[in-house]
Amino acid sequence: MKKQIIVFALLCLVLNVVAQRPPAISSPDVNADNSITFRYFSKTAREVKLSGEFLKEPIALTKDTSGIWSVTVPPVTPDIYPYNFTVDGVGVADPNNTHIFANERFKRSIVDVKGDKPLVHSLQNVPHGKVSYHYYNSATLKTIRQLLVYTPPNFDASGKTQYPVLYLIHGGSDTEETWTKVGKANLIADNLIAQGKAKPMIIVMPYGNVRPAPMPDFTKDVVNDIVPFVEANYSVQADSKGRAVAGFSVGGGQTLNIGLTNTDKFAYICSYAPYTATDEFKKNFTDWKPDADKINKQLKLFTVSVGTEDFLYESVKQNLAMFNDKKIKVKPLIVSGGHTWMNCKLFLATSLQEIFK
Amino acid sequence: MKKQIIVFALLCLVLNVVAQRPPAISSPDVNADNSITFRYFSKTAREVKLSGEFLKEPIALTKDTSGIWSVTVPPVTPDIYPYNFTVDGVGVADPNNTHIFANERFKRSIVDVKGDKPLVHSLQNVPHGKVSYHYYNSATLKTIRQLLVYTPPNFDASGKTQYPVLYLIHGGSDTEETWTKVGKANLIADNLIAQGKAKPMIIVMPYGNVRPAPMPDFTKDVVNDIVPFVEANYSVQADSKGRAVAGFSVGGGQTLNIGLTNTDKFAYICSYAPYTATDEFKKNFTDWKPDADKINKQLKLFTVSVGTEDFLYESVKQNLAMFNDKKIKVKPLIVSGGHTWMNCKLFLATSLQEIFK
Numbered sequence: 001m002k003k004q005i006i007v008f009a010l011l012c013l014v015l016n017v018v019a020q021r022p023p024a025i026s027s028p029d030v031n032a033d034n035s036i037t038f039r040y041f042s043k044t045a046r047e048v049k050l051s052g053e054f055l056k057e058p059i060a061l062t063k064d065t066s067g068i069w070s071v072t073v074p075p076v077t078p079d080i081y082p083y084n085f086t087v088d089g090v091g092v093a094d095p096n097n098t099h100i101f102a103n104e105r106f107k108r109s110i111v112d113v114k115g116d117k118p119l120v121h122s123l124q125n126v127p128h129g130k131v132s133y134h135y136y137n138s139a140t141l142k143t144i145r146q147l148l149v150y151t152p153p154n155f156d157a158s159g160k161t162q163y164p165v166l167y168l169i170h171g172g173s174d175t176e177e178t179w180t181k182v183g184k185a186n187l188i189a190d191n192l193i194a195q196g197k198a199k200p201m202i203i204v205m206p207y208g209n210v211r212p213a214p215m216p217d218f219t220k221d222v223v224n225d226i227v228p229f230v231e232a233n234y235s236v237q238a239d240s241k242g243r244a245v246a247g248f249s250v251g252g253g254q255t256l257n258i259g260l261t262n263t264d265k266f267a268y269i270c271s272y273a274p275y276t277a278t279d280e281f282k283k284n285f286t287d288w289k290p291d292a293d294k295i296n297k298q299l300k301l302f303t304v305s306v307g308t309e310d311f312l313y314e315s316v317k318q319n320l321a322m323f324n325d326k327k328i329k330v331k332p333l334i335v336s337g338g339h340t341w342m343n344c345k346l347f348l349a350t351s352l353q354e355i356f357k
Numbered sequence: 358m359k360k361q362i363i364v365f366a367l368l369c370l371v372l373n374v375v376a377q378r379p380p381a382i383s384s385p386d387v388n389a390d391n392s393i394t395f396r397y398f399s400k401t402a403r404e405v406k407l408s409g410e411f412l413k414e415p416i417a418l419t420k421d422t423s424g425i426w427s428v429t430v431p432p433v434t435p436d437i438y439p440y441n442f443t444v445d446g447v448g449v450a451d452p453n454n455t456h457i458f459a460n461e462r463f464k465r466s467i468v469d470v471k472g473d474k475p476l477v478h479s480l481q482n483v484p485h486g487k488v489s490y491h492y493y494n495s496a497t498l499k500t501i502r503q504l505l506v507y508t509p510p511n512f513d514a515s516g517k518t519q520y521p522v523l524y525l526i527h528g529g530s531d532t533e534e535t536w537t538k539v540g541k542a543n544l545i546a547d548n549l550i551a552q553g554k555a556k557p558m559i560i561v562m563p564y565g566n567v568r569p570a571p572m573p574d575f576t577k578d579v580v581n582d583i584v585p586f587v588e589a590n591y592s593v594q595a596d597s598k599g600r601a602v603a604g605f606s607v608g609g610g611q612t613l614n615i616g617l618t619n620t621d622k623f624a625y626i627c628s629y630a631p632y633t634a635t636d637e638f639k640k641n642f643t644d645w646k647p648d649a650d651k652i653n654k655q656l657k658l659f660t661v662s663v664g665t666e667d668f669l670y671e672s673v674k675q676n677l678a679m680f681n682d683k684k685i686k687v688k689p690l691i692v693s694g695g696h697t698w699m700n701c702k703l704f705l706a707t708s709l710q711e712i713f714k
Contacts, residue, residue, distance in 0.1 A: 044403055044445035088401035092452060095464050098532070104455045123501055128492040130506075133537075135485040144480055149487075157514035175455070180490075 025068055027096040028083075028111045034075040036111060038083070039096065043067035045087045052083030052111075053340050061085075078115025079342045080184065084108040102181045104209070105173035110182060118191075120349045121184035126194035127153030131186050136229040140221040145207050147226065148176050149234070150186045152193055152200035159235040162242070164356040165202045166268075167222060168348070169247030169254050172275065176207040179348075182341050183248075188349050198352040204230050208251050216280045219258050223265065240298065244268030244355045248344050249312075250275045256319075257284055260328075263298040270351040271304045273312050273339055276319055285322065292327035301354055302330045305347040307337035382425055384453040385440075385468045391432040393468060395440070396453065400424035402444045409440030409468075410697050418442075435472025436699045437541065441465040459538045461566070462530035467539060475548075477706045478541035483551035484510030488543050493586040497578040502564050504583060505533050506591070507543045509550055509557035516592040519599070521713040522559045523625075524579060525705070526604030526611050529632065533564040536705075539698050540605075545706050555709040561587050565608050573637045576615050580622065597655065601625030601712045605701050606669075607632045613676075614641055617685075620655040627708040630663045630696055633676055642679065649684035658711055659687045662704040664694035 027039040040048050040061060048069040049058040054076040061069035082101050084091045093100055094109040101108040118124050129152045138145050152163070168185060170178040179185040185203055192198035206226050210218045222245075231238050243266045247255035252274030259269035261284055276285075304323075306316040323330045333350060337343045384396035397405050397418060405426040406415040411433040418426035439458050441448045450457055451466040458465040475481050486509045495502050509520070525542060527535040536542040542560055549555035563583050567575045579602075588595050600623045604612035609631030616626030618641055633642075661680075663673040680687045690707060694700045 042445065042447055044401075046401055088399065090399055090452070092449065093464075095447070095449060098461045100457060107450075107452050123492070125494070125501065128501075130489045130491045132487045132489040133543075134487045135480070137482070144482065144485075186490075 025096055027094050028109075030111065030113050031072070034078060034113050034115065035072055036076065036113065037070060037072040038085075038094070039068055039070045040085050040087070040094070041068050042087060045069070047086075047088055049086040050083060051086060051091070053081045053338075053342065054083075058086060076113055078113045078119060080110055080112045080121065080182070080345070082108045082110050082182070082341060099181075102175045102177040103173055104175060120191055121188050121345050122191070123187055124191060124194075126190055128190050129153050129155065129186055129193075131180055134229075134233070136225065138221050138225045140217055140225050141210060141213055145221075146176055147207060147229075148180060148205040149230070150180075150189060150203035150205070151234070152202070153190060154200075156235075162235055162237045163200065163202045164237045164242040164244070165204055165230060165234075166244040166246060166352075166355065167204045167206065167226070167258075167266075169206065169208045169245070169251030171248045171252075172209070172250030174208075174251075176205050178341075179203075179205045183344050183348065185348055188345060189352060192349065192352050199356045201352075201356060202230070202234055202236060208247070208254055214280075215254070215278055216257070216283075218254060219261070219280070222258050223262060227265070240265050240267040241300065242356070244270065244301075244351075246270035246272065246348065246351055247274075248272040248341075248347070249339065250278075253278055253281055257281060259302075260284070260290075260295075263295050267298060267300040268351075268355040269299060269302045270347070270355070272344060272347040273306045273310050274304065274316060274319060275312060276315060288326060290326050290328060296327075296329045299329070302328065303333055303351065303354070304330055305333035305335070305343075305350070307335050307339070307343050309336065309338040310343075311339055382453055384451050385466075387468065387470050388429070391435060391470050391472065392429055393433065393470065394427060394429040395442075395451070396425055396427045397442050397444070397451070398425050399444060402426070404443075404445055406443040407440060408443060408448070410438045410695075410699065411440075415443060433470055435470045435476060437467055437469045437478065437539070437702070439465045439467050439539070439698060456538075459532045459534040460530055461532060477548055478545050478702050479548070480544055481548060481551075483547055485547050486510050486512065486543060486550075488537055491586075491590070493582065495578050495582045497574055497582050498567060498570055502578075503533055504564060504586075505537060505562040506587070507537075507546060507560035507562070508591070509559070510547060512557075513592075519592055519594045520557065520559045521594050521599040521601070522561055522587060522591075523601040523603060523709075523712065524561045524563065524583070524615075524623075526563065526565045526602070526608030528605045528609075529566070529607030531565075531608075533562050535698075536560075536562045540701050540705065542705060545702060546709060549706065549709050556713045558709075558713055559587070559591055559593060565604070565611055571637075572611070572635055573614070573640075575611060576618070576637070579615050580619060584622070597622050597624040598657065599713070601627065601658075601708075603627035603629065603705070603708055604631075605629040605698075605704070606696065607635075610635055610638055614638060616659075617641070617647075617652075620652050624655060624657040625708075625712040626656060626659045627704070627712070628661045629701060629704040630667050630669050631661065631673060631676060632669060633672060645683060647683050647685060653684075653686045656686070659685065660690055660708065660711070661687055662690035662692070662700075662707070664692050664696070664700050666693065666695040667700075668696055 029037040048061040093107040097109040386394040405418040450464040454466040609628040
């Protein structure tokens with residue numbers, strides 16, 4: 001017994017020294033009224049601010065005598081929000097929050113304000129699909145890359161069922177994990193399938209960044225490597241009516257490039273707040289002379305979604321005008337809100353109820 | 358064109374303001390000679406130190422006039438190492454490194470020093486298995502929990518093949534992702550299966566923390582919820598010869614509790630640097646009167662692994678002496694090194710070549 005106490009004390013001591021642990025503080029705490037308390041520890045920082053997608057602008061935390069900075073923000077609408085601290089001008093994720101925004105460039109955390117009743121992305125007691133991490137060889141990009149595949153609840157692995165497939169692309173500097181870890185695509189699909197509002201489908205979430213390769217190489221990677229990989233490994237409906245492509249921001253632009261240049265392969269195109277100021281988009285669409293009748297027949301759904309506070313709103317309106325001008329049938333979804341993953345979840349939940357029907 | 362430039366400039370500006378981005382710096386840089394350069398940006402920090410499992414003790418970074426702190430450590434043995442910065446006494450992950458140590462308590466980054474030739478955990482051009490993220494209902498813990506399932510390359514989903522299953526448990530405060538994201542269990546299995554050194558198997562990586570439930574509830578969760586879930590969802594060899602249990606640190610202690618109290622269910626027990634100063638271990642083994650002959654017949658392999666610099670080395674030696682005293686056949690694997698995930702990878706690679714044979 002004494003030995004065990006000594007070993008345990010030693011464990012605590014060593015782990016604390018090795019890991020350089022700050023004091024155990026809790027952050028974020030979502031309070032009963034949906035207000036949120038954030039805390040950060042630093043004895044030497046001069047200024048700690050909180051930025052969050054529930055705030056119009058950053059707010060300051062205040063420090064107590066023990067070096068714990070804190071602030072409580074007023075009640076927010078239940079949703080999952082990204083946030084970060086800015087410590088003396090440097091953005092950092094919340095060191096006390098395990099839930100990190102999957103991104104290659106910035107470090108943010110996410111806070112889940114669950115509210116009283118389940119939301120479309122909430123983990124509920126319904127049948128769950130699974131998300132599988134695969135490696136595939138990209139001949140286009142000459143490397144081994146990772147992609148995620150959601151298969152629906154009660155997935156029929158016998159090969160008797162042929163599932164439709166949504167190819168779902170993240171934003172620039174996001175990763176192949178952002179649509180599940182931040183966008184909760186798998187839980188949204190689980191819930192909508194359980195409610196009978198979405199058809200059982202496979203959702204493929206590739207890694208869309210191709211730095212330093214030029215962006216059109218990702219379009220080739222999807223068409224020449226990813227789609228064949230998925231169709232070789234899963235029993236799918238291998239025609240355009242069984243394929244949808246969707247994506248957000250840079251991925252929304254990639255969606256337009258991939259989809260509209262391959263309307264024989266994808267009958268559903270869902271572009272969310274597309275970023276289109278790219279060479280690839282310019283090359284494809286500046287002098288575009290589409291056969292609108294043909295494309296309108298090929299496409300079962302072409303939708304472009306954006307929030308009115310999105311910094312790309314004006315650009316997206318120009319895209320929509322361009323498509324209208326070319327007589328391409330497009331279904332706009334204009335909502336409130338900005339260039340956010342809260343809107344991404346709404347856009348995806350909308351699309352999942354519209355595709356493959 | 359002009360509009361696109363304006364939109365692009367706006368995108369950069371808004372994204373930088375929204376995300377509070379520090380200047381784009383590269384860290385870590387693994388140099389050609391396997392030395393590593395680490396960088397951190399702060400204009401106001403007084404002291405920035407680097408802790409890493411390639412260092413005996415923390416070393417200081419030095420600041421240039423632009424606020425970029427840096428240090429280069431001498432060449433290290435190729436491996437994947439955890440590290441973190443300590444900024445004015447507070448441990449932080451490297452803000453410029455996407456690869457984060459999956460853990461609930463501390464924030465560390467990992468650096469992959471690949472070296473000239475592939476290591477047992479390197480991503481190689483061999484057939485790859487996949488790692489699937491599942492939800493399951495734990496009746497024991499009265500909640501929905503996540504677990505990861507590795508299935509081997511060319512997995513036979515027809516149900517004709519019955520795979521053996523390794524249940525592989527992370528350390529305390531790690532998560533169900535630590536064995537893949539840090540321990541590279543999937544890549545180690547891919548490589549050893551490709552070399553014919555390991556049998557194709559399923560590896561189940563549950564979430565082992567049960568706070569605030571008492572630890573024995575995890576033993577119940579494995580036996581009563583996880584094993585039945587796996588056996589209902591995968592075609593497996595559902596007898597003790599088809600089941601192994603392994604784990605590291607707190608998970609190594611859980612492995613002993615789960616395995617040795619269920620020798621009718623698990624014929625392979627592989628405990629890595631077990632932490633055993635727990636009530637559950639004390640309850641199970643203080644006055645343990647095992648039927649050694651029976652257990653030795655039931656177990657095809659019982660191994661306990663530890664490094665001589667592990668802070669639990671003395672404790673593990675006492676465990677080994679206890680098992681010897683009780684006439685339980687145990688195969689020790691004593692190597693150099695400490696309580697590290699470098700050793701975890703070695704221990705797992707060793708076990709994968711020994712189990713199910």
